[in-house]
Amino acid sequence: MRRAGRLVAEVLMMLRDKIKPGVTSLELDTIADTQCRKWKVKPAFKGYGGFPFTICASPNEQIVHGFPNTTPLVEGDILSIDFGLISEGFYGDHAITFPVGKVDDDTQRLLDVTRQSLQQGVDAAQPDGYLTDISHAVQSWVENAGFSVVREFVGHGIGRQLHEDPQIPNFGSPGAGPRLRPGMTLAIEPMVNVGKPGVIILDDGWTAVTVDGQRSAHFEHTVAITENGPEVLSRIDW
């Protein structure tokens, strides 16, 4: 799990270094796919439920599950990239919303609050705590900042499968759900909208967009619960 987590993080850092105005999300998809071949690991999303690409690339008002395409990125855009792979039979899953060039202050705040809400969720993933401690920590952080949490998609257990039990909603009261125990591995992934919390799925059957056209951000880590607390697996020391 540590290896899979490190490799997904390495790919997202590679993509981060490529993102700028004029680049297309399909080019980023190719970079991720090529790197998987080099490492002889398998991209986790390609073919999953029929998803046709290596990365999910969701710009601006797209929340998650966007298709990479040939539209050049524009200064001031944001691009959410979600990427998973399988290494030695174990999955890693990781997402970051990147700014394209310089973004406006409101957008930067959305990125900051969403990233911080993930950290709040990770900090709440304590051995002998409860699953919805994570949910509550994320929701409080987001709503205190005046944004809304997407409810249609949730985090999940992860290990030998991409999506395992339990589901991890990004909302709810603390102190419920299964107890958290050392050895559990979870994908915690808040999706945060500037405006209304709802979701529309486009005709491609995958792309989830906001109902009001306002922007959305998504950050995700694969996290192991240890006796000493949560350990983020999908982060490189840098």
Ligand code: MG
């Ligand atoms: Mg996930």
